[in-house]
Every structure is written in C-alpha cells, then in structure tokens.
Amino acid sequence: MTTTVKIKDKLFELLVPAEEISAAVDAIASRINADYASKEPLFLCILNGSFMFAADLLRRIRVPCRVSFVKYASYAGTKSTQYIKNLVGLNEDVEAKDVIIVEDIVDTGLTMSHLLTELSEKKPATVRIAAFCFKKEAFQATFTIDYLGMEIPNAFVIGYGMDYEGYGRNLAEIYQISDNQYPTSNTSTC
C-alpha cells in the first residue's frame, strides 16, 4: 500500500487504512440500526466531504430511511476560514422527524453548530450526529457527537471524501499532512 501521496504541492502520510475505516463504519451502522429499529430517520448529509462516509454508512442501514443533503463551505486550502457559507440550503421538511446529520469531520465544530441552529428552527423531533472523524483539540463548540468513527490528531487530513484544493476525495484511506514535505520512493501522485 502507498504510504505517502502527493497532491499539488503537498505530501500526505497514511493515517487510517481502508480496513480500519470499514470497521468503524460497521460499528456506527450497527448502533444506528439498533437505536432506530422502530423509527424512520432522515439522514442529512453535509456535502461535499461526507459523500463517501454517507454512501458506506447508508448501504449498511437496515431501517426505512430518507436521505437528503446540505452544502456549506468553511475551508480554504488547509485552513478553516471561521466563516460559514450556505451553498445548498436545508429544503427538506424536518418537522417532527428524527434527523441524523452525517458529517465527514468535525474540526472547530462551527459548521455543525450552524446546521444545528438552522435545524432547531424547523422543529425536528430529534437530532443526532454521525461524524467519521473528530479533531478534539480543535473543537470550539459544545454539541456531542452521538456516533463517532474516530478521534484524529489536530492536523489537516485528506481522503475518504476529504480534499485538498478539490483533490484527494477519491482516496479510500485517510492521509494526514506530512511534517516532511520531501517525496520518497513510496510516494504516489494523486
């Protein structure tokens, strides 16, 4: 397996292999299937980053459910801008529904807080959060992640839906930005 990938000007090192990702998604799906056994949740997936986690998770969901999408932008390059822009708004009727938000990564938590505020105005019955990665050290919000894949270090990551300047979303593994920005024989270009 390639352990280092180069995207544009940056090198990234393997952080989470695909098998580990799959096991974490299995665990989240089992919990949701048990918790929502007599319910019909609405999965609200945050684009673009959550598309891969959402696809993997939803293929494992065995309760009747609906799926919808919202899109925000808060990252520029490798840094959060602390400013949330609505790109695709919340058009779904969520009143009295059991909503599960699906997010690739919670970093500062500002994007999620923004959606939680928007959602609460529409009076859903319940709202829970499924997030694949969590950067605990960067977190500035107060909400709880109900279904978490894994905690990761406070470093910029790509792969499994997450990008660097639009590239790297297709990678089946998660890679972390490298401290050493010099290519080795184990480096592939994406």
Ligand code: 5GP
């Ligand atoms: P937050 O609002 O929690 O700071 O960030 C949430 C959004 O920022 C995520 O949905 C994701 O799109 C982006 N993001 C946060 N951390 C990373 C990261 O390490 N890598 C990438 N590619 N995107 C990130």
